Amino acid sequence: MSDAGKIEAQLRAIAKVRLPHGASEEEIADFVRGLAILDDVTLRARRVAERLAQDEMQP
Amino acid sequence: MTALENLSIRKLAAMVRAREISAVDVTTHFLGRIVAYDDALCGFNVPAPEAALDAAHDLDTYLNAGGEAGALAGIPLSIKDTADVAGLPSAGASASRSGRTATADATVVARMKAAGGIVLGKANCHELAFGGPSFDLPFPPARNPWNLDRFPGGSSSGSGVTVAAGLCLGSLATDTAGSIRLPATMCGVFGLKPGHDTLPLDGIAVLAATMDHVGPVARTADDTRILFDVMAGRSPGSPFVESLKGLRIGVPENEWDVGRLIHPDVRAAIDGAIEVARSEGADIVPLRLPSLEDFHAPGTVLMMCEVAAEHAASVRAAWDKFGAIFRARALVGEGIAVHDFRLAERLRPVLRKRLLDAMSNVDCLLVPGALAPPGPLASVDPFYFMKDPIPNIVANYTGFPALAFPAGFGGDGMPVGVQIMGVPRSEHRLLDIAESFERADPSRFAARTPPGLEGRPEPCLFKLELPARAM
Numbered sequence: 001m002s003d004a005g006k007i008e009a010q011l012r013a014i015a016k017v018r019l020p021h022g023a024s025e026e027e028i029a030d031f032v033r034g035l036a037i038l039d040d041v042t043l044r045a046r047r048v049a050e051r052l053a054q055d056e057m058q059p
Numbered sequence: 060m061t062a063l064e065n066l067s068i069r070k071l072a073a074m075v076r077a078r079e080i081s082a083v084d085v086t087t088h089f090l091g092r093i094v095a096y097d098d099a100l101c102g103f104n105v106p107a108p109e110a111a112l113d114a115a116h117d118l119d120t121y122l123n124a125g126g127e128a129g130a131l132a133g134i135p136l137s138i139k140d141t142a143d144v145a146g147l148p149s150a151g152a153s154a155s156r157s158g159r160t161a162t163a164d165a166t167v168v169a170r171m172k173a174a175g176g177i178v179l180g181k182a183n184c185h186e187l188a189f190g191g192p193s194f195d196l197p198f199p200p201a202r203n204p205w206n207l208d209r210f211p212g213g214s215s216s217g218s219g220v221t222v223a224a225g226l227c228l229g230s231l232a233t234d235t236a237g238s239i240r241l242p243a244t245m246c247g248v249f250g251l252k253p254g255h256d257t258l259p260l261d262g263i264a265v266l267a268a269t270m271d272h273v274g275p276v277a278r279t280a281d282d283t284r285i286l287f288d289v290m291a292g293r294s295p296g297s298p299f300v301e302s303l304k305g306l307r308i309g310v311p312e313n314e315w316d317v318g319r320l321i322h323p324d325v326r327a328a329i330d331g332a333i334e335v336a337r338s339e340g341a342d343i344v345p346l347r348l349p350s351l352e353d354f355h356a357p358g359t360v361l362m363m364c365e366v367a368a369e370h371a372a373s374v375r376a377a378w379d380k381f382g383a384i385f386r387a388r389a390l391v392g393e394g395i396a397v398h399d400f401r402l403a404e405r406l407r408p409v410l411r412k413r414l415l416d417a418m419s420n421v422d423c424l425l426v427p428g429a430l431a432p433p434g435p436l437a438s439v440d441p442f443y444f445m446k447d448p449i450p451n452i453v454a455n456y457t458g459f460p461a462l463a464f465p466a467g468f469g470g471d472g473m474p475v476g477v478q479i480m481g482v483p484r485s486e487h488r489l490l491d492i493a494e495s496f497e498r499a500d501p502s503r504f505a506a507r508t509p510p511g512l513e514g515r516p517e518p519c520l521f522k523l524e525l526p527a528r529a530m
Contacts (some may be wrong), residue, residue, distance in 0.1 A: 037445045044356035047142040
């Protein structure tokens with residue numbers, strides 16, 4: 001990832017979970033990684049819902 | 060004479076009730092083991108020798124006066140630091156709750172005490188049952204008694220460690236995504252996560268409201284049964300005496316689509332359990348289930364949302380009072396959109412029904428206790444449970460009961476384990492099945508004492524002033 005890309009990802013992470021000012025650079029990087037993993041998990045959960053019959057799911 | 064730490068709960072409690080040994084002598088023995096061994100293991104973060112000896116003395120006085128004690132008479136216990144024990148610190152291994160002392164027992168703790176159990180102290184754990192293993196908390200992390208540099212599992216790390224090391228005979232632990240079963244597996248003992256709403260959770264710190272469970276860790280299936288029954292407010296029944304013959308044991312087809320993640324030692328443990336079950340007359344039934352990923356993804360979304368809802372505001376308000384792993388894990392869930400949370404909620408009954416249907420004609424489902432043996436303690440990825448599907452979360456998401464038990468050792472000498480999952484209200488069935496395995500091949504399915512922890516430590520009552528451990 002380019003430097004600009006890294007900064008953008010970090011800014012998005014900070015905005016998304018409103019990290020406080022006390023967070024270190026290393027910690028912010030870890031949040032970025034955690035958010036990316038969780039984004040992936042969320043996408044996988046959506047695919048599970050698409051594969052399972054929609055009529056089984058209550059609104 | 061068999062060392063006290065190798066006796067069953069049923070046997071030792073009977074000895075105490077019959078006045079063959081006093082509760083004070085039992086308590087003193089186990090406190091001596093804590094003094095001798097726990098500096099290295101860090102299984103207890105709040106030892107409570109004075110309270111334990113007082114309780115033991117009271118029990119002896121009561122028995123000597125003709126009183127009748129219950130199923131845990133004189134049995135030494137550890138209680139996870141997220142569960143309240145009246146008069147003891149209850150900080151969940153977190154600086155954020157430092158100085159908090161419980162004023163009342165959690166209901167399950169009260170039941171264990173009422174049955175005669177002696178609380179030796181609070182068992183170490185990951186911060187608030189979620190942040191660890193961490194080296195930036197008020198307490199150092201618990202270490203695996205089979206190899207001090209290896210992960211003992213978590214978050215109920217101290218529960219697994221104190222039981223496996225023979226520092227007590229039973230422990231109260233909690234499980235939100237495997238936190239009872241993982242340390243039981245990695246320390247080579249038994250751990251039961253009961254079904255949802257089976258045991259009361261009051262007096263226990265909330266992690267993820269609909270995923271949390273409380274249950275026992277112990278050295279044998281029967282010990283686990285006794286602890287579970289006491290925690291449920293029942294008198295334990297007689298020991299189980301049947302066999303595996305005629306049982307139908309389900310196994311997921313295609314290794315639940317996670318064969319690539321299963322370590323060879325774990326696969327060997329599952330194969331060994333299947334071989335023993337077949338030789339004892341059980342049927343092994345391949346089951347077509349929703350993939351493990353189908354449960355893991357929405358279960359993880361739900362858990363991370365609930366954790367954030369419970370803890371993110373506290374973390375943000377007192378940033379420096381939490382460890383880095385807890386901060387990371389508690390906040391990332393805020394990044395999940397509300398519609399994804401609802402999706403995970405709506406998938407829950409669907410997947411529960413599919414699992415129930417698939418298990419309708421088997422006695423249990425046999426799966427790994429963990430996909431790999433315990434790795435180095437110092438290099439556990441904070442997000443390991445999100446990256447790849449883990450079998451444990453299935454039972455939290457569906458609310459089904461699950462029981463982890465030993466299944467031998469890997470090539471590097473570390474314990475490996477299996478778990479069996481059952482339909483709702485099948486806890487006793489699972490305990491019976493585990494006991495059948497334990498009896499069929501004790502060399503493989505019974506808990507063992509780690510090297511260096513056998514035998515009786517030197518008497519060291521003069522050293523029993525055990526302060527709460529700090530870094």
